[in-house]
Amino acid sequence: MKAILNDTIFRGYDIRGKVPSEMNIPGVYKLARAYATFLIRRRIYQCVAVADNRIHSEKIKKAFIKGLIDSGVNVIDHGLGVVYFMYFSQYFNQSIGGVSISASHNPKEYNGFKLGIGFSNTMVTHEIQELKNLVKKGKFVKANKKGKLVKKPIFNDYKKDLFKRMPDKKLGFKVFIDGGNCTPAKFLPNILREAGCEVIAKNTKLDGRFPLGTPDPTESEYLERVSQGVKKYNCDIGFCYDPDGDRIGVVDEKGNMIWNDTLVSIFSMDLLEFEPGSTIVFNTLCSKQTDDVIRKHGGKPLIWITGHSFIKAKLKEERGLFAGELSGHFFFMDNFYGHDDGAYTTLRLLNYLKRKKKTLGQVVKTLPQYVSSPEIKLGLPDKIKFKFVNEVIGGELKKLYPKADYIEIDGVRMDTKETMAIVRASQNGPYITIKYEGRTQAQYDKLKEQLREILKSHKEIDWSYGVNTDAFD
Numbered sequence: 001m002k003a004i005l006n007d008t009i010f011r012g013y014d015i016r017g018k019v020p021s022e023m024n025i026p027g028v029y030k031l032a033r034a035y036a037t038f039l040i041r042r043r044i045y046q047c048v049a050v051a052d053n054r055i056h057s058e059k060i061k062k063a064f065i066k067g068l069i070d071s072g073v074n075v076i077d078h079g080l081g082v083v084y085f086m087y088f089s090q091y092f093n094q095s096i097g098g099v100s101i102s103a104s105h106n107p108k109e110y111n112g113f114k115l116g117i118g119f120s121n122t123m124v125t126h127e128i129q130e131l132k133n134l135v136k137k138g139k140f141v142k143a144n145k146k147g148k149l150v151k152k153p154i155f156n157d158y159k160k161d162l163f164k165r166m167p168d169k170k171l172g173f174k175v176f177i178d179g180g181n182c183t184p185a186k187f188l189p190n191i192l193r194e195a196g197c198e199v200i201a202k203n204t205k206l207d208g209r210f211p212l213g214t215p216d217p218t219e220s221e222y223l224e225r226v227s228q229g230v231k232k233y234n235c236d237i238g239f240c241y242d243p244d245g246d247r248i249g250v251v252d253e254k255g256n257m258i259w260n261d262t263l264v265s266i267f268s269m270d271l272l273e274f275e276p277g278s279t280i281v282f283n284t285l286c287s288k289q290t291d292d293v294i295r296k297h298g299g300k301p302l303i304w305i306t307g308h309s310f311i312k313a314k315l316k317e318e319r320g321l322f323a324g325e326l327s328g329h330f331f332f333m334d335n336f337y338g339h340d341d342g343a344y345t346t347l348r349l350l351n352y353l354k355r356k357k358k359t360l361g362q363v364v365k366t367l368p369q370y371v372s373s374p375e376i377k378l379g380l381p382d383k384i385k386f387k388f389v390n391e392v393i394g395g396e397l398k399k400l401y402p403k404a405d406y407i408e409i410d411g412v413r414m415d416t417k418e419t420m421a422i423v424r425a426s427q428n429g430p431y432i433t434i435k436y437e438g439r440t441q442a443q444y445d446k447l448k449e450q451l452r453e454i455l456k457s458h459k460e461i462d463w464s465y466g467v468n469t470d471a472f473d
Helices: 025-041 057-070 083-092 125-137 155-165 188-194 220-232 260-274 288-296 308-317 342-356 360-365 382-400 441-456
Strands: 015-018 046-051 074-080 097-101 110-118 149-151 174-178 198-202 237-241 248-251 279-283 300-304 322-324 330-332 376-379 405-407 412-415 419-425 431-438 462-467
Touching: 025 046, 025 057, 025 110, 025 125, 046 057, 046 083, 057 074, 057 097, 057 110, 074 083, 083 097, 083 110, 083 155, 083 342, 155 188, 155 342, 174 188, 174 220, 188 198, 188 342, 198 220, 220 237, 220 248, 237 342, 248 260, 248 342, 260 279, 260 288, 260 322, 260 330, 260 342, 260 360, 279 308, 288 300, 300 308, 308 322, 308 330, 330 342, 342 360, 382 412, 382 419, 382 431, 382 441, 419 441, 431 441
Parallel strands: 046 074, 046 097, 074 149, 174 198, 174 237, 279 300, 279 322
Antiparallel strands: 015 110, 097 110, 237 248, 322 330, 376 431, 376 462, 405 412, 412 419, 419 431
């Protein structure tokens, strides 16, 4: 069978594509040979591996491991797992190489790879392009002898390390979890019960077909199920996760959906209470609230490019202690490794609420208030999306608000004193993301109408591909 690896799967900070039309099993083997060449050129001869529960993840993992072993790389296979098992294993097993097989929040027909290049670090754009060139050239390393494969679990060792950082095992919260039929459902209820929580967990049967829809914590439909569960069972808080577990969604004690840029604000307050003056990095999609809170509590706000690899790299470059994204990725450097870990994030939030003796809803009410949209996604082909956002949509936004401040490191973000809007092209798929807000409902409604008019006027934009499009209703 001919190897299929389309150019479009090599994205800004991950490798993702449809299986098998854009990426098939022979193609995966070829990709693994290229990654092995990448590692061995750097004198790295070991790689750890995990995979999520998508229907093709296990086959893909086997093909990828075979490619590594045939190239002379030793592999430790941890089986079914979330991405932070890979990150933790890098430290635990002293392995710079690592692979997590998952397409995160992409639909079920997709799969993909996060590829380690250092402890807690995965490939960014130029390294992914280097890998792509290795694939195209096909000149892979030839092993003097094959690598060895070891299969061993990692969950218990991971938990021991996690609870060293969160020693309180009497948190006492009543927690609702919607497992979304994806991998974290196997692990998070266990962790929270061990942390002293009463856990009500639904949709925990693993099913890689995702019968309830793609488990994306930024989608209102997914969060609405959590909201209903919190209210039905009278819980203190509710959580959901994406298939590789690095992103979270959260609902407060009254069932209100809390967008993740609000969590960036809350975690910033937590951090700055102990480390005033710290630099905090957040992505361009985050609310004006985030900047307000960081400045009020003595921190240094820094807006940066969306994407877990980009944000991690910037956080370390700036010697900061915390970073966060609207999508639900959070990175802690004060008491953690600096990579995104949904379990650590969950426990960190619960510990903060217990320390403050407040509910999540009570904490949110103390923050500056904006009327904010969710993260909206609309289809736009990969070939045109970046130029279209920057030149066409960005140009029309600037005509509407010529005196606004603009940030154009990642799409086009417009800020006035009272409002914010951003349109950016996704690195993960053929779509754009939009978010907007106003300090008042009237400002929000006006901006919504203006953006809807702009976006509806272009036939290139596919609304049928959309996520959270009801925000424009």
